[in-house]
Amino acid sequence: MxxxxxxxxxxxxxxxxxxxxxxxxxxxxxxxxxxxxxxxxxxxxxxxxxxxxxxxxxxxxxxxxxxxxxxxxxxxxPFFEVDQATLAIEGQSAPVIPQAPVSATGPAGLDAPLRLAWGTGSLEGTIALIVLPSRRWSSALDGLIQTRLSDAWARGASAAVLVTTGPTGDALALNAPAHLPPGAGPIAILAPNDAAPFLDAAADGQTGRLTLSGQGGQxxxxxxxxxxxxxxxxxxxxxxxxxxxxxxxxxxxxxxxxxxxxxxxxxxxxxxxxxxxxxxxxxxxxxxxxxxxxxxxxxxxxxxxxxxxxxxxxxxxxxxxxxxxxxxxxxxxxxxxxxxxxxxxxxxxxxxxxxxxxxxxxxxxxxxxxxxxxxxxxxxxxxxxxxxxxxxxxxxxxxxxxxxxxxxxxxxxxxxxxxxxxxxxx
Missing domain, CATH: 3.40.630.10 (Zn peptidases)
Known part of the structure; x- marks a missing residue:
């Protein structure tokens, strides 16, 4: 043949x-x-x-x-090989994408109150949930993403989770510069399809755990x-x-x-x-x-x-x-x-x-x-x-x-x- x-x-x-x-x-x-x-x-x-x-x-x-x-x-x-990348609340966990270049939490994760990032109140010591409007997202340098992240850091957030609302409900990885901006904490991306229980938990002030662990560097x-x-x-x-x-x-x-x-x-x-x-x-x-x-x-x-x-x-x-x-x-x-x-x-x-x-x-x-x-x-x-x-x-x-x-x-x-x-x- x-x-x-x-x-x-x-x-x-x-x-x-x-x-x-x-x-x-x-x-x-x-x-x-x-x-x-x-x-x-x-x-x-x-x-x-x-x-x-x-x-x-x-x-x-x-x-x-x-x-x-x-x-x-x-x-x-830069690179980051994931061991664990999750956002968890009591009784529930969802996979996330660590935003490159990755600022890891370590295997123990970061425990902090979940907060919705809209509004003007303090986010001191929280994991800020940032729900992006519907778009075919591609880059973390998008002006809206940069504005939302800068605002979260300025209001004291310890970490940020981006919900990349888009045409499929999937988590969408974002291109980014090879170096983290000064003061940036851990950032992860959560699929819109997985977001509902975490948004509810944030509205109720529940504590969540963000875990971004693995091996990285250059x-x-x-x-x-x-x-x-x-x-x-x-x-x-x-x-x-x-x-x-x-x-x-x-x-x-x-x-x-x-x-x-x-x-x-x-x-x-x-x-x-x-x-x-x-x-x-x-x-x-x-x-x-x-x-x-x-x-x-x-x-x-x-x-x-x-x-x-x-x-x-x-x-x-x-x-x-x-x-x-x-x-x-x-x-x-x-x-x-x-x-x-x-x-x-x-x-x-x-x-x-x-x-x-x-x-x-x-x-x-x-x-x-x-x-x-x-x-x-x-x-x-x-x-x-x-x-x-x-x-x-x-x-x-x-x-x-x-x-x-x-x-x-x-x-x-x-x-x-x-x-x-x-x-x-x-």
């Missing part, structure tokens, strides 16, 4: 790279699905953790086989660069984050698949540009790895013809809330965005016509942007484009292969190649 493309990619060792070895693979639905499955198979992708490092090694070998010269560029990043991580040097003096750069919270199959996997397909396509062409690909770690720490790459390794703006940042949620599944259940839909979530600088906006607009959420590119400005693309634009790259968005299970434990498929990703992949072909020929 002839092995399938998917089976080869999911295999161990060099056999697992077989679909990435041909010079002209068929970049169809099945190929994109196999890349998604390979990415998801590595489990959680926290920066510098086993999953993140394994994905980096997989991509390194795959791109080397395509003729790229690969390098790892290391840096240090650990090594790396960005992976892959280059085709054609002595052109000007480069086309394609970047994509590869780390993230939990499995991040749709958030990260869709971008990895589109980026890897573009790597195949660019390797086959003979455009008069050097090609530089970078798979970035450290995304969850407010683009830590991307900052390292920009500062030390990226070709300067004057040497860059185009920079495309293949960011988050390029092709995540959409869902209905119907009959009290979340039901999958065959089409993509339209909460995804395309930004492009004026010189390439028409090319991207034509290529992505008919793609919900991507069909009307926004101007590529710092104010419009998110993720690593913000730093790219701040650094002054004149010709740039990028993608970002928050799908329904963004930053949730449930962002797994149910949230994405090769059939959703392949059209985006083809559209990106159409845009690049138009731009590079001009």
């Amino acid at each position: 002839t092995p399938s493309r998917r089976g080869l990619l999911m295999g161990a060792g060099t056999a697992g790279l077989a679909p990435l070895m041909p010079t002209d693979p068929q970049l169809d639905d099945a190929w994109h699905q196999s890349v998604l499955e390979r990415y998801a198979s590595h489990g959680d992708k926290a920066t510098g953790g086993p999953g993140d490092m394994a994905v980096g090694a997989w991509l390194e070998e795959a791109l080397t086989r395509l003729g790229y010269v690969c390098h790892r560029h290391g840096f240090q990043a 650990r090594p991580a790396f960005n992976l660069t892959a280059r085709l040097d054609r002595d052109a003096g000007r480069a086309v750069v394609l970047s994509t984050p590869r780390s993230g919270w939990f499995k991040c199959a749709a958030e990260r996997g869709s971008g990895i698949a589109v980026w890897l397909a573009a790597a195949h396509w660019l390797a086959q062409r003979r455009d008069p540009f050097d090609i530089e690909l970078v798979a970035i770690s450290g995304h969850e720490y407010e683009n830590l790895g991307g900052e390292h790459y920009l500062e030390a390794l990226a070709p300067g703006p004057e040497r860059t013809r185009l920079w495309v940042h293949v960011g988050a949620n390029l092709a995540a599944r959409d869902w209905h809330m119907y009959g009290g259940r979340t039901r999958p839909l065959p089409g993509p979530d339209a909460q995804r965005y395309l930004l492009a600088s004026p010189d390439v906006a028409d090319s991207f607009g034509r290529a992505f016509a008919g793609h919900p959420g991507l069909e009307a590119p926004y101007p590529a400005t710092v104010e419009n942007s998110a993720g690593e693309l913000t730093n790219i634009l701040k650094a002054g790259y004149p010709s740039a484009a990028g993608f970002f968005g928050n799908h329904r299970f963004h930053h949730s434990h449930n962002d797994d292969l149910r949230c994405v498929s090769g059939a959703l990703v392949r059209p985006v992949s083809e559209a990106l190649r159409r845009a690049l072909a138009d731009i590079l020929a001009s």
Whole structure:
């Protein structure tokens, strides 16, 4: 029996790279699905953790086989391996997500009165419960979150628990800077689906116990660069984050698949540009790895013809809330965005016509942007484009292969190649 493309990619060792070895693979639905499955198979992708490092090694070998010269560029990043993360009241306990970078309580936990954070009264010595309004939350640097946390610390709270009200009722992990602000106490995230008894307990002034215990500190991580040097003096750069919270199959996997397909396509062409690909770690720490790459390794703006940042949620599944259940839909979530600088906006607009959420590119400005693309634009790259968005299970434990498929990703992949072909020929 002839092995399938998917089976080869999911295999161990060099056999697992077989679909990435041909010079002209068929970049169809099945190929994109196999890349998604390979990415998801590595489990959680926290920066510098086993999953993140394994994905980096997989991509390194795959791109080397395509003729790229690969390098790892290391840096240090925070980490926290959880032993216990719970919020408890008498007779009831719920899991929480320790907010990174983690301020641990130790295994004994923190016992303190629960208090609802709204209002103006004292929170001295309490665990403040902060119920956020409904939104697809992504970053602890959101202005509302920063205001609520600063207020809780100013009123004397010993710890804070954020209830990330959102589209699924899941707890949503939040990106954050690599260093805690002065005076910050332990912070955890509680799922809205689990919050009711703790809100009742806080209204009654009951005591709760927040336990955030585990091992943490700093650990090594790396960005992976892959280059085709054609002595052109000007480069086309394609970047994509590869780390993230939990499995991040749709958030990260869709971008990895589109980026890897573009790597195949660019390797086959003979455009008069050097090609530089970078798979970035450290995304969850407010683009830590991307900052390292920009500062030390990226070709300067004057040497860059185009920079495309293949960011988050390029092709995540959409869902209905119907009959009290979340039901999958065959089409993509339209909460995804395309930004492009004026010189390439028409090319991207034509290529992505008919793609919900991507069909009307926004101007590529710092104010419009998110993720690593913000730093790219701040650094002054004149010709740039990028993608970002928050799908329904963004930053949730449930962002797994149910949230994405090769059939959703392949059209985006083809559209990106159409845009690049138009731009590079001009």
